[in-house]
Amino acid sequence: xxxxxxxxxxxxxxxxxxxxxxxxxxxxxxxxxxxxxxxxxxxxxxxxxxxxxxxxxxxxxxxxxxxxxxxxxxxxxxxxxxxxxxxxxxxxxxxxxxxxxxxxxxxxxxxxxxxxxxxxxxxxxxxxxxxxxxxxxxxxxxxxxxxxxxxxxxxxxxxxxxxxxxx
Numbered sequence: 292x293x294x295x296x297x298x299x300x301x302x303x304x305x306x307x308x309x310x311x312x313x314x315x316x317x318x319x320x321x322x323x324x325x326x327x328x329x330x331x332x333x334x335x336x337x338x339x340x341x342x343x344x345x346x347x348x349x350x351x352x353x354x355x356x357x358x359x360x361x362x363x364x365x366x367x368x369x370x371x372x373x374x375x376x377x378x379x380x381x382x383x384x385x386x387x388x389x390x391x392x393x394x395x396x397x398x399x400x401x402x403x404x405x406x407x408x409x410x411x412x413x414x415x416x417x418x419x420x421x422x423x424x425x426x427x428x429x430x431x432x433x434x435x436x437x438x439x440x441x442x443x444x445x446x447x448x449x450x451x452x453x454x455x456x457x458x
Contacts, residue, residue: 312409315341320402
């Protein structure tokens with residue numbers, strides 16, 4: 292995929308992950324619409340590609356959030372949390388089938404969380420940019436406050452003008 296889209300080579304690029312999550316959700320919803328087996332194969336190929344991209348981002352995110360010493364534990368917890376909906380999904384889908392007589396609602400419910408996750412992930416770069424702007428503004432204020440505390444005419448120690456002068 293990085294040969295097709297050059298931006299995918301960067302780990303920090305969130306847009307490929309956003310596209311992956313949204314595609315994963317849409318493909319889950321579209322699986323029930325297949326009339327032929329070839330359609331199921333195409334959708335399953337897209338599901339596998341999107342799931343593979345999702346699994347490959349877990350380790351870099353864990354390393355970034357908790358560091359290399361705790362990353363294996365974080366990945367384990369994440370996989371354990373992912374097991375809960377995997378175990379609860381089929382019985383819930385069965386209950387929906389018993390109540391409504393088909394699995395359509397179960398497929399729609401299965402597609403909604405990845406789409407919501409992708410939309411939330413799409414907001415992360417904008418929030419990060421706002422935080423960086425705020426940090427830059429705050430650091431600029433600190434520099435301005437530091438220069439106001441020096442009286443006019445005095446130079447700070449270590450300044451090139453004071454080192455050459457002898458008192």
